Amino acid sequence: MYSRIVLALLLLCAQIAFAAPAIDVTVDESGNKTTGQSEILFDPQASLTVNEAAAKYALGEFTALDTAGSTGLQPGAVWSHFQLHNTSGQALTLDIEYVDHQLIELDAFQAPTSNGGNYTQVASLSLLAPFESRPVAHNRFVFQVTLAPDERREFLVKFSSHQAGFVFPSMRIWAPEKLRQNNNAETAMVMFLFGGIFLMSVVSFVAALATRDRTFFSYSVYALSKIVGWFTILGYTHQFIVKQHYHWSYMTITGAIGIIFGIIFSRIYLQTRQHTPRLDYVLLFMMANAVFMLVCTIFDLNTLAISSITLALLLYPAICIAGIVRFRQGSRDAAVFAVAWSLLVLGMVGQALRDLGLVGHSEFTYYWPAFASFVEMIGILTAMGLKVRRLRVQKDKAESRYMAQLESSKVELEMLVSQRTAELERAKEAAEFEARTDPLTGAHNRRSFLVEAQRCLSLAHRKGQPLSLLMFDIDHFKAINDSFGHSMGDEALRQFSSTVAGSLRDMDVWGRLGGEEFALLLYEDSQGSLLTANRLLETIRSISIPSDAGDLRFTASIGVASLAADEDIETLLNRADNALYQAKNQGRDCVVQDQALATQA
Incomplete structure (x- = not known):
């Protein structure tokens, strides 16, 4: 009995000695404070209960995250421990917001620091659950906590990404009203980007109807696939459209569709099949990889699907190379296309670096890929306009040369044709007149x-x-x-x-x-x-x-x-x-x- 008491005291001392300091919170929290990265535990099988995780925390098995923000592509789940201390002198309700959109499930547990680690569940959030079940209507996971004046409370949060995925074991702390204001501003910004892309899609579709150019039509479809993809990836499809029976695979499916239509458009615009056949094989392989991604998603092969996404991101620069090659072949608008596509590649690379934990999570790194897509669409539309102008100039020059050649050779032909035509017309008119006219009076016969x-x-x-x-x-x-x-x-x-x-x-x-x-x-x-x-x-x-x-x-x-x-x-x-x-x-x-x-x- 005495030995058990001594062991418990030693564990408590170790926990106090190595525990991260509590986060002081007040009524004015505006998302600047984050939690979770200083004390985390990997759970490869996603099998630990909260009590088992708490025991491992007591034994000092939680360690600081050794990357800039993400765990990288890891199987299973990640546990995070943090403490909040209400220093406001009044009861305090806070919104705790997960920083990313890729998480499948989040379970949060709390315990007052004085009760010896008896945790109770405060939230259970899942992409598979109806959106209305979320305690806070937000496109990312958010749960609420309430702290008494001067209260300290410990939290254990389990982040699950299904079979394998990228986890950002960090959460932002908000006063509810400020979270709502920030969310409204974010949503307005995203909708502005989507509206711009949609407008470009409509303009391209109208241009396709007017010119019957499949380049404009493929761009219009590609732009729509962009909207659907980002709308789903950022969580708005679950929030506003598929509120019931949502599935995490929709993010991968829409992303794969966007990649497919992007490659189709690029092949049509750059004419890679005719001018860069070797690079065209690479683009065809990228399309096949996107189809493979869809198949893996349908059959719930999450690890293979994510690997396929990573491969797609690595191959994206091939389209930029194709644009540069076409520019060197004489297509000046292909240079604008290559620059625009490079912006998208930078966005995708930025997302990959953030997912891999090589760069930290921030508002900029989070929204940079979507913004880069928007700028890319503007650049490509500009390139298409330059291409149309170039084709029109070429057409006008060709017509001028043709007309000049035609003018130089048609005079004699026109004289011969005119003379013969006049003779035929006179003969025809005379025959018709004689056939229908009385020769003496000029009346109908x-x-x-x-x-x-x-x-x-x-x-x-x-x-x-x-x-x-x-x-x-x-x-x-x-x-x-x-x-x-x-x-x-x-x-x-x-x-x-x-x-x-x-x-x-x-x-x-x-x-x-x-x-x-x-x-x-x-x-x-x-x-x-x-x-x-x-x-x-x-x-x-x-x-x-x-x-x-x-x-x-x-x-x-x-x-x-x-x-x-x-x-x-x-x-x-x-x-x-x-x-x-x-x-x-x-x-x-x-x-x-x-x-x-x-x-x-």
Whole structure:
């Protein structure tokens, strides 16, 4: 019994002698104070209970972290011990925030320094749990503690990264209101970056639609994959979108997709397949590695997935090299691309150095990769603009050379073509004119008139328009030939046709059916066509042709028929011809409507 008491006292003395000093906290904590890196314990199997961890702490097995901030890629879990001392003289509530986003689970335990190390759990946080279960709504893990005035309290925190991962055994201490303000500022900054990338994606998509250039389309998709990737990696997807049933693998999946689309865009933009085939094989290997990363993530092979991510980061500079090679080949915009991609590489290298514990964690090193991605997207968009300008200049120069060559050789060809074309046009026009025109009067010949009449009749039936046909016959035309001669008869036909045609509209169809018989098709109803016929009758009476035998004057008879429903052209012609026959029987020099027309009227 006595020996046990002595052993306990010795352990307590050792704990006091080697323990890190308590962290003094007040009501104004603004995240400047951090915990955890001076007393940590690796738990490779992630099997220790809090009491076992406390016992190891009592035995002095907790040691200071020997890196700048991260444990590096380690399996299992990491335990951290620290003490808080409330020096404010009043009860104090604090938010304890984990500094990174990559952690899978966090378990926090507390114990007053006076109770001999009996720890009770104060928080159990997990990426797999619904977001609403978090005690503090934050994209990173945060738990709250409350300290009485002048109270000292010890904490043991277990950081778990599933199979293997990077752990930053450090937490920032905040007054709740200041944490909220800082989180709002961080979120606003990140959303500004995402908004800028989204705007660039939209601009590129519109440019892709306008130019049909797949470079713009691939850039637009790449930009969207960037947004999704960083939104997920930084914890906002869990906070705002997938609040239930979230899984840590989403970070790796979105990261892999971003890498795939980034390489696809780079291959298209730099045209590595055509100009740098050896480097193109490297890019294809990077795509295969990203696919392998996806497969490992799907099958929960976390260690292999993280190793694949590390390999991807190491291979990223190959794209910069491809850009430099393309620049040396003469593509000036590839230099801007290489610089922009170098910024991304620096961001990825910075993240790798921070993850490996070679550089410390800070606001700058934490957000530098995302900011570098944003700047990279701006640089690449600028390079694309320069490329479009270069291609336009090349196109304009090529067109100028082509036009100059074409101008120098086309004059003779144009003369020959023009001469031949004019001959063909004249021959064509003459043939068409002869085919559709009566050679004596210039009116439609019978065939042409019937073709036009059929077209007008079909249109009138389809649109429900009125249509009328007027048949003309020059009275006593044989007597004109006998008294004045056939040449005066021909002149009478010409004067008759030109006089009637000059009184018509462009839409009316005027034709000679044969001999002294003519026909007129016009868009008028029965009343309008009768008025037109009487007006033309008066016009014909006014024709006077001087000759050696005296002035030649003559009259005409007109038969009128209006189109009935579903009537064809032959029927309409027959009805108008019947009306003309009646006009001749009534003494000529008059207008007669077809009887069917008169009945309808």
